[in-house]
Amino acid sequence: MRKLWHHKFFGLFLVVVFALPVLPHPVHVPEYWITLLNYIGLYSIVAVGLVLLTGIGGMTSFGQAAFVGVGAYATAYLTTQYAVSPWLALVAGIVLTVFVALVIGAITMRLSGHFLPLGTIAWGLSLYYLFGNLEALGKYDGINGIPALRVLGVSLESGRSIYYLIWLVVFGAVVSMQNLLNSRPGRAIRSLRGAGLMAEAMGVNTTWMRVVIFVYSAVLAAISGFLYAHLQRAVNPTPFGLNHGIEYLFMAVVGGVSHVWGAILGAAILTVVQDYLQTLLPMLLGQSGNFEIIVFGVLMVLLLQYARQGVWPFVARWFPRGPRAHVPEHAEPLARRAKPAAGELLLAVDRARKEFGGLVAVNDVSFEVKAGQIVGLIGPNGAGKSTTFNLVTGVLQVTRGQIHFHGERIDALSSREIVKRGIGRTFQHVKLLPGMTVLENVALGAHLRGSAGVWRSIARLNATEEGRLMAEAAQQIRRVGLEQHMYDEAGSLALGQQRILEIARALCCDPTLLLLDEPAAGLRYQEKQRLAELLRKLKAEGMSVLLVEHDMDFVMNLADQLVVMEFGTRIAHGLPQDVQNDPAVVEAYLGGVE
Structure with a gap:
């Protein structure tokens, strides 16, 4: 109905504008008004x-x-x-x-x-x-x-x-x-x-x-x-x-x-x-x-x-319109990249170092992520976790050291080149377009999976590809359990739902490695439980995850491997139960928690 009203407005406007010059007397429009x-x-x-x-x-x-x-x-x-x-x-x-x-x-x-x-x-x-x-x-x-x-x-x-x-x-x-x-x-x-x-x-x-x-x-x-x-x-x-x-x-x-x-x-x-x-x-x-x-x-x-x-x-307000984007009934699925075999080395961070002037934010940190793993990157505030995360995703460039993904060195690549290779990410502070629908926000993640440019879009020659992108976005929305909000504006969702939406957008990139920057921050207990269930589900589907998080209970019950940082340096690396009992970790981060 809303969309129908919009079309009525458009049609009414056309009729009025194009009928004005030919109106007969006594409502003939004078030359001055035509000018x-x-x-x-x-x-x-x-x-x-x-x-x-x-x-x-x-x-x-x-x-x-x-x-x-x-x-x-x-x-x-x-x-x-x-x-x-x-x-x-x-x-x-x-x-x-x-x-x-x-x-x-x-x-x-x-x-x-x-x-x-x-x-x-x-x-x-x-x-x-x-x-x-x-x-x-x-x-x-x-x-x-x-x-x-x-x-x-x-x-x-x-x-x-x-x-x-x-x-x-x-x-x-x-x-x-x-x-x-x-x-x-x-x-x-x-x-x-x-x-x-x-x-x-x-x-x-x-x-x-x-x-x-x-x-x-x-x-x-x-x-x-x-x-x-x-x-x-x-x-x-x-x-x-x-x-x-x-x-x-x-x-x-x-x-x-x-x-x-x-x-x-x-x-x-x-x-x-x-x-x-x-x-x-x-x-x-x-x-x-x-x-x-x-x-x-x-x-x-x-x-x-x-x-x-x-x-x-x-x-x-007098001429409301419905959502701009819709999911087609039938659309050919987008091509997907091959998934790595379980246990295959995906990401290797080798003595990565980042200096800001005289400040060493990341000090020769090394760790690995293998296919099918959830790896947690943890540490107190100021430990250098987010900086390390930004080095992996290309937001920052390493001062020294190397980062490899699928055997290819990526530490000198830009963000868009890195996502092209199969690394999707979310953000510590949610970055959505609040005036766009959930569907449109998620479809933005599939940007590199389409090819239609500005001029084809202006001429409306992109309908087939647009339908495929919308179908892919809808599939990822269903995958994370937000289908009931598909046509809602992203800004109207609760924080927990917005973080889930970010994950759906990252999945739309068709990644082999998913990087999540504090996805549980600001969430209530039940929202954290639903997030954990989603991440376990993605792992079962073959997704690999690198996770930056502060919530120790959340990470300990979820991660296969943990990397602990303090003052930019890695102080522990291993299984969650081993890391939890590491004296250096207890002193630096856990505060003696049993």
Whole structure:
């Protein structure tokens, strides 16, 4: 029913938007409102890209107006100077935009914190002044005489005639964005904001993914610029400066920076409010100053104060939707890696050492994990357990020593290269995407088991693979006993269930070795018992586990082998009953417990 309501909203919106220009008298829409709707559509295309880049990808950009200028100037220059077809000029503009965005993105997207928005301001201003100083582009006078677009022999000379093309592009941008977000790369993109470490551990190349969404948002801005140039039939640098870049970002934020439909709503709100203020305030306060800028700023501050998630969440209550992802009835299973024979050596840590300046966090630690074993890595706080764990998973690199997995040296590999070889992991502090369903969170673990990229996902050419990934995620959810929560948001689960969910996500990587970082931390007794039962079940299925844990009762009753650390050094290694009676362990950790 929820999904049906969403489709009704989409259909209603389409009917209203595309029927407006042809309404008969007495409700005929005047040319002024058609012009206003055209600009709302143009701004919406840019704002949709900013929703992807800023709201979902977590990268604030003030420079999108410059990419609008790249698209506008490309078609203006080629169509007026060389009589190139506007549609060929569009292709050329997109190619140019991709090249410029790749160069800028490769540098800018490596920045973080306040350096990133400052970087976008810098290149935005650079392109703006480039437009205004190049003789070939007419300097600040710009380029005039841009030809009208023609579609199927029909000339789109008037605002009313180009209206349909603009809004077709708007809906194409919305649909393509929703297709992308509900896909394998889309889940990776949604993990960029605040969960980059987890995404890397699932095999996502977060640096490249940031560049990809930067390029895609730039392409949408360039398409908007192309349409703007043929609507206006002239371009100059003014609409492509920093002020307009800030306005585009405002549109995305006001509408709802994490919501695709919010981009259209935000563009409509800002465009109408600005137009209304420019008409009303001079009548009230006179023509002597730009009072509309002051009032507009106050209104924006108030809006952001009382609607911090934007306006769209309030509207969306009337049109709720169901879960984005669903498990298909029939799907071909994903390929699985061969399981090692019981007792085969999987992981060998050989005199691993990690130094942070003068601090030795891990001091020449050695241990092994064999197939079919549960090995516990224990010790008091500050013993170096988590650092050792991060050395094995590639989060940190060893200062000295070696780590081998299946006979291959892995201590110089990145997290995503290590998970590719069959090591799955969970985290000490749960790292989930709380707004995504349990199914989607677990499916993120199968990222490396799919191949569909951004462009296939946008075009919806990934349906078969997506079905297989969802079926695999559902299987792992059933395997850990969370099937009743499959379509619940991950943030709504209890802590114990979230830790189980992390294990399901790690299992979706199809690992031969599972690394669990304090999985029982914060759990109640019964939750610990259920977790222990799950780990025994996984061991019976042939899974090998390396476990970092503080709860001694939990570890003693579960592990086949224990490694005890203190101050970065291994002080004991062996069977749980032998380790428990080791004098060094009793003194350092157990405190004399019988």
